[in-house]
Amino acid sequence: MKTALAALWVAFLVSIPLWMTNQYLLHILVVTGIFIVAATSLNLLLGYTGQLSLGHVAFFGVGAYATSLVSLGFSVELAPGIVLALDPKPVWCGMLAALVVAGGFGWFIGRISFRVRGAYFVIVSISFAEVMRLVALNWVELTQGPMALNNIPPLTLWLPGIGEHAFWRKPENYWLVLAVALASYVLVHRLVHSRAGRAMIALRENEPLATSVGIDVTGYLVLTTVVSAAMAGAAGALYAHYVRIVDPDVFLFTYTVTMVIMVITGGKGTLAGPVVGGLIFGLLPEALRAAAIQPEVQWIVYGVLMVLVLYFLPAGIVPAARQWRERRRRAPATARVSA
Numbered sequence: 001m002k003t004a005l006a007a008l009w010v011a012f013l014v015s016i017p018l019w020m021t022n023q024y025l026l027h028i029l030v031v032t033g034i035f036i037v038a039a040t041s042l043n044l045l046l047g048y049t050g051q052l053s054l055g056h057v058a059f060f061g062v063g064a065y066a067t068s069l070v071s072l073g074f075s076v077e078l079a080p081g082i083v084l085a086l087d088p089k090p091v092w093c094g095m096l097a098a099l100v101v102a103g104g105f106g107w108f109i110g111r112i113s114f115r116v117r118g119a120y121f122v123i124v125s126i127s128f129a130e131v132m133r134l135v136a137l138n139w140v141e142l143t144q145g146p147m148a149l150n151n152i153p154p155l156t157l158w159l160p161g162i163g164e165h166a167f168w169r170k171p172e173n174y175w176l177v178l179a180v181a182l183a184s185y186v187l188v189h190r191l192v193h194s195r196a197g198r199a200m201i202a203l204r205e206n207e208p209l210a211t212s213v214g215i216d217v218t219g220y221l222v223l224t225t226v227v228s229a230a231m232a233g234a235a236g237a238l239y240a241h242y243v244r245i246v247d248p249d250v251f252l253f254t255y256t257v258t259m260v261i262m263v264i265t266g267g268k269g270t271l272a273g274p275v276v277g278g279l280i281f282g283l284l285p286e287a288l289r290a291a292a293i294q295p296e297v298q299w300i301v302y303g304v305l306m307v308l309v310l311y312f313l314p315a316g317i318v319p320a321a322r323q324w325r326e327r328r329r330r331a332p333a334t335a336r337v338s339a
Contacts, residue, residue: 013178017171025286026170032282033177034239038255039262039274040184041231046260047269048192049224050204055125056232057255058132059102063233064240064250065136066101067094068149071241076142091156095237102233103226110225114218133251148247155241173242180238181275184231189271191227200224204269265309267316276317281306 020026038060045051073088105128113124136143143149155176156166167173191197199220203210211217240246258281266277284305288298313320 010182014175017174023170026174028283028286030170030174030177030242031239032278033174033181034235034242035255035258035262035282036275036278037177037181037184037238038232038235039259039266039278040181040188041228041235042259043263043268043270043274044188044191044224044228044231046263047273048197048200048204049221051121051221051224052260053125053228054122054253054256054260055127055129056228056259057251057253058125058129059106059229059232060236060239060255061129061132061136061251062105063098063102063236064246065143065149065236066233067091067098067237068152068240068246069142070094070097071153072149072151074142076139091153091241094241095155095234098233098237099230102236103230106225106227106229107222109229110222114221114225129251129253129256133248136248136251143248146247148245150245152240152244152246154244155238167241177238177242180234184234185271185275187227187231192271196220196223201269261306265306265313265316267318267320270316270318273316273318280317 016029017026038056041059042053042056045053045056070086070089071091071094073086075083075085077083109124109128113121137145139145140147154167154173156164158164167176192200199210199215202213202215203217203220207217236250239250261281262277263274264277265281266275267273281302285298285302288301309317
């Protein structure tokens with residue numbers, strides 16, 4: 001039954017560009033899908049290991065800049081007489097570079113911050129995001145600084161029977177983002193239900209006990225950070241090739257807050273939580289704007305709704321729905337016992 005419902009849900013999502021004529025709404029869905037991938041990567045850290053990353057946008061931005069620079073090419077003088085240059089490469093090389101560079105930074109941040117506990121990872125992640133923003137803003141020779149990297153090529157893939165195909169149109173980008181989101185979901189599902197996933201959940205629930213039974217806490221935390229950072233880098237690469245312009249604002253703290261909102265309200269530590277939270281709080285601002293409310297009132301309503309969700313559903317929407325379904329399932333059995 002679950003498999004059939006999942007297949008129907010996926011089929012519905014795939015069919016959206018076939019009947020949706022409003023290209024602006026399709027654009028909103030594409031951007032929302034990109035941030036759902038980023039929120040899923042954050043949920044891997046926050047939901048399954050209990051580590052809050054308030055600088056997660058750094059990996060998103062690193063992925064965006066890495067794929068842009070590889071796709072456009074660059075030439076930068078590192079020292080007198082020492083020039084680092086790279087000719088423009090195919091876009092798929094840029095996507096791979098985004099995964100590798102973001103994952104490498106995730107390994108570095110994990111190694112230096114998980115040797116200690118407490119708020120150190122939060123501090124290191126915020127500092128890392130701010131350093132990356134300043135580098136993007138001031139290293140003008142490489143990143144163009146506030147002038148931004150523009151004319152970034154769209155993703156180009158070889159398709160059977162078609163050949164080289166560039167993803168220019170919104171429906172094509174929607175299906176691309178949907179495919180990446182489904183792949184991210186499957187990856188997290190497989191990881192969470194593996195031995196590594198059980199170790200992650202164990203250290204989230206009781207780290208001293210997990211250490212006492214021989215779980216390499218630091219090793220699993222670093223592994224989780226690498227996978228999470230690579231996924232966020234992939235989301236950043238999708239964003240760069242979709243909007244085709246990247247500037248230092250991609251490292252803004254607001255994007256991290258958006259990811260955290262999606263994870264917390266949807267239900268951290270659940271596979272569907274970031275998806276549900278992303279759809280609700282990704283599309284809600286557009287719904288409020290369509291209601292012709294003043295901009296100030298829009299964000300007040302947005303904040304009030306978020307507070308109400310957290311007040312009445314402190315565990316998130318998905319866990320609350322599961323509890324309600326379990327109560328409905330147990331109600332007939334309880335009634336029969338009473339009778």
